[in-house]
Amino acid sequence: GAVVSQHPSRVICKSGTSVKIECRSLDFQATTMFWYRQFPKQSLMLMATSNEGSKATYEQGVEKDKFLINHASLTLSTLTVTSAHPEDSSFYICSASLGGRNNEQFFGPGTRLTVL
Amino acid sequence: GQQLNQSPQSMFIQEGEDVSMNCTSSSIFNTWLWYKQDPGEGPVLLIALYKAGELTSNGRLTAQFGITRKDSFLNISASIPSDVGIYFCAGANTDKLIFGTGTRLQVFP
Numbered sequence: 001g002a003v004v005s006q007h008p009s010r011v012i013c014k015s016g017t018s019v020k021i022e023c024r025s026l027d028f029q030a031t032t033m034f035w036y037r038q039f040p041k042q043s044l045m046l047m048a049t050s051n052e053g054s055k056a057t058y059e060q061g062v063e064k065d066k067f068l069i070n071h072a073s074l075t076l077s078t079l080t081v082t083s084a085h086p087e088d089s090s091f092y093i094c095s096a097s098l099g100g101r102n103n104e105q106f107f108g109p110g111t112r113l114t115v116l
Numbered sequence: 117g118q119q120l121n122q123s124p125q126s127m128f129i130q131e132g133e134d135v136s137m138n139c140t141s142s143s144i145f146n147t148w149l150w151y152k153q154d155p156g157e158g159p160v161l162l163i164a165l166y167k168a169g170e171l172t173s174n175g176r177l178t179a180q181f182g183i184t185r186k187d188s189f190l191n192i193s194a195s196i197p198s199d200v201g202i203y204f205c206a207g208a209n210t211d212k213l214i215f216g217t218g219t220r221l222q223v224f225p
Contacts, residue, residue: 004158006158032211034212034213042218043119043204043215043216043217043218044159044204044215045215046212046213049211049212091156093158093159095158097211099211103146103147103149103164103208103210103211103213104161104164105149105161105213106161107151107158107159107161108158109157110156110157110158112156
Protein backbone atom coordinates (compact mmCIF):
# COMPACT_ATOMS: atom_id res chain seq x y z
CA GLY A 1 0.00 0.00 0.00
CA ALA A 2 0.83 3.75 -0.08
CA VAL A 3 2.24 3.77 -3.60
CA VAL A 4 2.97 7.08 -5.32
CA SER A 5 3.80 7.37 -9.01
CA GLN A 6 5.30 10.20 -11.04
CA HIS A 7 5.29 10.87 -14.73
CA PRO A 8 7.46 11.40 -16.64
CA SER A 9 10.50 9.86 -15.00
CA ARG A 10 12.84 11.86 -17.15
CA VAL A 11 12.39 14.90 -19.39
CA ILE A 12 14.73 16.98 -21.47
CA CYS A 13 13.48 20.31 -22.80
CA LYS A 14 14.69 23.48 -24.42
CA SER A 15 15.12 26.66 -22.44
CA GLY A 16 11.93 28.71 -22.38
CA THR A 17 9.51 25.81 -22.65
CA SER A 18 7.14 24.61 -19.94
CA VAL A 19 7.15 21.13 -18.44
CA LYS A 20 4.37 19.41 -16.54
CA ILE A 21 5.05 16.67 -13.98
CA GLU A 22 2.26 14.49 -12.61
CA CYS A 23 2.11 12.90 -9.18
CA ARG A 24 -0.49 10.25 -8.38
CA SER A 25 -1.33 8.34 -5.23
CA LEU A 26 -2.29 4.92 -6.60
CA ASP A 27 -3.92 3.11 -3.70
CA PHE A 28 -4.98 5.83 -1.30
CA GLN A 29 -6.48 9.28 -1.28
CA ALA A 30 -4.10 12.06 -0.36
CA THR A 31 -5.54 15.32 0.83
CA THR A 32 -2.04 16.71 0.95
CA MET A 33 0.80 16.27 -1.49
CA PHE A 34 4.25 17.82 -1.38
CA TRP A 35 6.75 18.83 -4.02
CA TYR A 36 10.49 18.69 -3.39
CA ARG A 37 13.56 19.56 -5.40
CA GLN A 38 16.87 17.77 -4.99
CA PHE A 39 20.14 18.95 -6.51
CA PRO A 40 23.03 16.48 -6.98
CA LYS A 41 24.56 15.24 -3.74
CA GLN A 42 22.15 17.35 -1.69
CA SER A 43 19.14 16.70 0.48
CA LEU A 44 15.50 17.19 -0.41
CA MET A 45 14.21 20.74 -0.16
CA LEU A 46 10.49 21.33 0.15
CA MET A 47 9.12 23.61 -2.57
CA ALA A 48 5.41 23.64 -1.82
CA THR A 49 2.53 21.94 -0.06
CA SER A 50 -0.43 21.09 -2.24
CA ASN A 51 -3.92 20.64 -0.81
CA GLU A 52 -6.79 19.25 -2.84
CA GLY A 53 -9.15 21.95 -3.98
CA SER A 54 -7.14 24.90 -2.67
CA LYS A 55 -4.10 26.95 -3.59
CA ALA A 56 -0.69 25.54 -2.87
CA THR A 57 1.48 26.94 -0.10
CA TYR A 58 4.97 27.78 -1.30
CA GLU A 59 8.15 27.80 0.73
CA GLN A 60 10.16 30.97 1.03
CA GLY A 61 12.20 31.65 -2.08
CA VAL A 62 10.09 29.48 -4.39
CA GLU A 63 8.40 31.47 -7.15
CA LYS A 64 4.75 30.49 -7.35
CA ASP A 65 4.36 31.92 -10.85
CA LYS A 66 7.23 29.80 -12.10
CA PHE A 67 6.27 26.56 -10.38
CA LEU A 68 2.54 26.16 -10.90
CA ILE A 69 0.87 23.53 -8.76
CA ASN A 70 -2.58 22.10 -9.28
CA HIS A 71 -4.19 19.53 -6.99
CA ALA A 72 -7.38 18.75 -8.87
CA SER A 73 -8.32 15.52 -7.13
CA LEU A 74 -7.46 13.46 -4.07
CA THR A 75 -5.11 11.31 -6.14
CA LEU A 76 -3.47 13.77 -8.53
CA SER A 77 -1.22 16.80 -8.18
CA THR A 78 0.70 18.42 -11.02
CA LEU A 79 3.75 20.66 -11.03
CA THR A 80 4.36 22.82 -14.10
CA VAL A 81 7.76 24.43 -14.49
CA THR A 82 7.06 27.44 -16.68
CA SER A 83 9.63 29.02 -18.97
CA ALA A 84 12.26 26.58 -17.80
CA HIS A 85 15.91 27.60 -17.70
CA PRO A 86 19.06 25.49 -17.23
CA GLU A 87 19.21 26.40 -13.53
CA ASP A 88 15.83 24.66 -13.11
CA SER A 89 17.47 21.36 -14.02
CA SER A 90 17.05 19.14 -11.00
CA PHE A 91 15.41 16.03 -9.58
CA TYR A 92 11.80 16.81 -8.66
CA ILE A 93 10.11 14.46 -6.21
CA CYS A 94 6.54 14.46 -4.97
CA SER A 95 5.14 12.85 -1.86
CA ALA A 96 1.73 12.17 -0.44
CA SER A 97 0.56 12.03 3.14
CA LEU A 98 -2.11 9.84 4.69
CA GLY A 99 -2.99 12.77 6.92
CA GLY A 100 -4.19 12.89 10.47
CA ARG A 101 -1.60 12.67 13.26
CA ASN A 102 0.46 10.46 11.02
CA ASN A 103 3.21 12.59 9.48
CA GLU A 104 4.53 9.82 7.28
CA GLN A 105 5.01 10.82 3.67
CA PHE A 106 5.31 8.37 0.80
CA PHE A 107 7.46 9.46 -2.09
CA GLY A 108 7.20 9.08 -5.82
CA PRO A 109 10.16 7.82 -7.85
CA GLY A 110 11.12 11.33 -8.95
CA THR A 111 11.42 13.18 -12.26
CA ARG A 112 14.79 14.15 -13.65
CA LEU A 113 14.44 17.47 -15.51
CA THR A 114 17.21 18.64 -17.79
CA VAL A 115 16.85 22.04 -19.44
CA LEU A 116 19.16 22.66 -22.36
CA GLY B 117 15.61 26.19 4.29
CA GLN B 118 16.23 24.47 7.58
CA GLN B 119 18.06 21.16 7.54
CA LEU B 120 18.93 18.70 10.23
CA ASN B 121 22.55 17.69 10.81
CA GLN B 122 23.37 14.09 10.07
CA SER B 123 26.59 12.31 10.86
CA PRO B 124 28.63 10.79 9.55
CA GLN B 125 28.37 12.34 6.11
CA SER B 126 29.55 9.10 4.52
CA MET B 127 30.56 5.62 5.61
CA PHE B 128 32.56 2.89 3.91
CA ILE B 129 32.13 -0.45 5.64
CA GLN B 130 32.62 -4.12 5.01
CA GLU B 131 29.71 -6.49 4.54
CA GLY B 132 28.60 -7.92 7.86
CA GLU B 133 29.57 -4.88 9.93
CA ASP B 134 27.08 -2.91 11.98
CA VAL B 135 26.36 0.73 11.13
CA SER B 136 25.25 3.63 13.27
CA MET B 137 24.24 7.09 12.15
CA ASN B 138 22.55 9.95 13.90
CA CYS B 139 20.60 13.11 13.33
CA THR B 140 20.51 16.22 15.50
CA SER B 141 18.43 19.35 15.57
CA SER B 142 18.44 22.65 17.41
CA SER B 143 14.68 22.43 17.78
CA ILE B 144 12.37 19.68 19.01
CA PHE B 145 10.22 17.46 16.82
CA ASN B 146 7.13 15.36 17.52
CA THR B 147 7.94 12.86 14.80
CA TRP B 148 11.19 11.41 13.48
CA LEU B 149 11.33 9.45 10.25
CA TRP B 150 14.15 7.58 8.55
CA TYR B 151 14.27 7.15 4.77
CA LYS B 152 16.62 5.40 2.34
CA GLN B 153 17.20 6.74 -1.15
CA ASP B 154 18.76 4.76 -3.98
CA PRO B 155 20.35 6.66 -6.91
CA GLY B 156 17.74 8.14 -9.22
CA GLU B 157 14.86 7.05 -7.00
CA GLY B 158 12.59 8.64 -4.45
CA PRO B 159 13.15 8.06 -0.71
CA VAL B 160 11.59 4.97 0.84
CA LEU B 161 10.31 5.08 4.40
CA LEU B 162 12.21 2.74 6.74
CA ILE B 163 11.04 3.60 10.25
CA ALA B 164 8.69 6.13 11.84
CA LEU B 165 9.01 7.26 15.48
CA TYR B 166 6.29 9.13 17.35
CA LYS B 167 7.25 9.15 20.99
CA ALA B 168 10.30 10.46 22.86
CA GLY B 169 12.46 7.54 23.93
CA GLU B 170 10.75 5.16 21.52
CA LEU B 171 12.93 2.39 20.12
CA THR B 172 11.61 0.72 16.98
CA SER B 173 12.98 -2.08 14.83
CA ASN B 174 12.33 -3.06 11.25
CA GLY B 175 14.29 -6.21 10.45
CA ARG B 176 17.99 -5.39 10.75
CA LEU B 177 17.20 -1.70 11.30
CA THR B 178 16.68 -0.11 14.68
CA ALA B 179 15.92 3.56 15.32
CA GLN B 180 15.39 5.59 18.45
CA PHE B 181 13.62 8.86 19.14
CA GLY B 182 15.87 10.84 21.50
CA ILE B 183 14.57 11.74 24.94
CA THR B 184 15.24 15.43 24.32
CA ARG B 185 13.24 15.17 21.05
CA LYS B 186 16.15 16.88 19.32
CA ASP B 187 17.88 13.80 17.98
CA SER B 188 17.46 10.33 16.60
CA PHE B 189 19.74 7.50 15.58
CA LEU B 190 19.53 4.63 13.12
CA ASN B 191 21.43 1.37 13.46
CA ILE B 192 21.83 -1.24 10.77
CA SER B 193 23.08 -4.61 11.90
CA ALA B 194 24.99 -7.15 9.78
CA SER B 195 25.12 -4.93 6.69
CA ILE B 196 24.65 -6.41 3.23
CA PRO B 197 25.48 -4.98 -0.22
CA SER B 198 21.89 -3.85 -0.86
CA ASP B 199 22.12 -1.52 2.16
CA VAL B 200 24.11 0.83 -0.10
CA GLY B 201 22.40 4.17 -0.54
CA ILE B 202 21.76 7.50 1.13
CA TYR B 203 19.96 7.54 4.44
CA PHE B 204 17.98 10.61 5.41
CA CYS B 205 16.39 11.48 8.71
CA ALA B 206 13.40 13.79 8.76
CA GLY B 207 11.69 15.61 11.60
CA ALA B 208 8.14 16.89 11.68
CA ASN B 209 5.86 18.89 13.94
CA THR B 210 3.19 19.66 11.38
CA ASP B 211 2.60 17.89 8.08
CA LYS B 212 5.90 19.31 6.75
CA LEU B 213 9.08 17.26 6.90
CA ILE B 214 12.49 18.81 7.54
CA PHE B 215 15.18 16.59 6.06
CA GLY B 216 18.65 15.86 7.30
CA THR B 217 21.78 16.33 5.23
CA GLY B 218 22.04 12.61 4.55
CA THR B 219 24.51 9.80 5.25
CA ARG B 220 25.94 8.02 2.24
CA LEU B 221 26.60 4.33 2.95
CA GLN B 222 28.89 2.17 0.88
CA VAL B 223 29.21 -1.54 1.66
CA PHE B 224 32.09 -3.59 0.34
CA PRO B 225 31.87 -7.38 -0.01
